[in-house]
Amino acid sequence: GAGVSQSPSNKVTEKGKDVELRCDPISGHTALYWYRQSLGQGLEFLIYFQGNSAPDKSGLPSDRFSAERTGGSVSTLTIQRTQQEDSAVYLCASSFKRLAGVETQYFGPGTRLLVL
Amino acid sequence: AQRVTQPEKLLSVFKGAPVELKCNYSYSGSPELFWYVQYSRQRLQLLLRHISRESIKGFTADLNKGETSFHLKKPFAQEEDSAMYYCALLAGNMLTFGGGTRLMVKP
16 A cells, blocks of 8 residues: 655755745554654654644754644654754654554655755 | 664675674664665665564674673675665664664675
């Protein structure tokens, strides 16, 4: 079946502009994650959604970053007033969260963001 | 807070040679550890997880709680193993990744 999809695949923006990145998780997956992959920082956790629970926003680097998940499916990561240090690949992952046992996270292809 | 360390940024071996990608972690709880792989121009994908005690594509990894390590091993490297490898620890809701090791297998 279809995997996790993300759009756009590439985004170039000017410093100070807002951007929206989209993630379509695997159908039926209850958990959705956003990560950032940047040079020198590796892969960093940003935010986690599980069902109707309040999201875990502990990884968001600043209040310019926010994310929504509508209807328990599609998610949008918004970065306001982008800065050059926001340039990175933004990865989305989804999983089927069980009460017990280890889940497997499936990753999307990422959105490569370049802030000029 | 949890931490995952991969001391080697680059590991270069010849085809047929054994390979070991090192991973050390620090975590106060009971760890759930994974290896993810990213081949050129492909998405990040799960290679194996310690709880399954499986061998995937000839790779194995053993959790050593005494040494807090989860090294990835393969007895005979193949050229198609060339990729970026990430060790990851699941704690609570998030995966904490190591910095990654690029494996290059030369012919």
